């Protein structure tokens with residue numbers, strides 16, 4: 001059975017952890033309930049592009065997606081952050097004034113769906129380079145009439161890309177280390193002037209923050225919730241929340 005009501009999609013219960021279900025199994029079931037066509041799209045992408053785990057082969061007709069890492073060939077439930085984890089991280093920030101949430105490398109826009117259940121009046125902007133993923137995210141936002149959520153097709157590594165101001169930025173290892181550095185460089189320059197949270201997932205972004213971008217946590221530390229970490233530009237989260 002698929003969900004159709006715009007009201008149902010706002011229920012926080014949809015995204016809450018259920019101890020009987022692994023978060024990826026929960027996510028797979030919820031994707032289906034919401035009507036996402038993710039497996040089909042990922043199979044098509046794999047027919048067109050070389051999988052991320054295969055080495056380059058210039059003699060082969062099928063080549064990698066050029067210019068960035070798009071994780072084509074990764075299982076859809078590994079490509080995306082589980083709803084349960086997103087829910088718990090965003091809920092942690094519930095008491096803050098969150099106007100805008102930005103996802104750098106948004107995939108199918110999951111962050112927007114979960115944001116909408118906790119911050120229904122906030123705006124979600126996701127950036128995604130793969131057109132089919134972007135279109136599917138927006139199709140689902142339209143099905144549920146989520147006018148505050150959109151995924152834009154954009155290469156976040158483009159010279160002209162400036163990250164819009166937001167109170168929450170989300171990064172799940174969207175590409176290689178050097179590429180992630182370009183985004184962290186931009187955010188690092190805002191640490192002193194702006195009040196924002198950075199939520200991260202992935203070994204690459206974690207490594208970079210631990211070793212190269214210590215300014216994100218030296219003053220306020222960070223908190224870890226399962227596989228996600230939350231950094232803050234202004235607030236000591238350990239002292240200020242729960």
Ligand SMILES: C[S@@+](CC[C@H](N)C(=O)[O-])C[C@H]1O[C@@H](n2cnc3c(N)ncnc32)[C@H](O)[C@@H]1O
Pocket residue numbers: 068069070071079080081103104105106107108109110111127128129130133154155156157172173174175
């Ligand atoms: C690991 S997935 C994360 C998806 C989503 N944020 C989540 O956590 O569920 C990273 C996404 O970033 C996209 N991506 C990679 N490089 C990009 C770039 N340069 N500009 C925009 N999107 C990019 C990929 O296509 C992929 O869909």
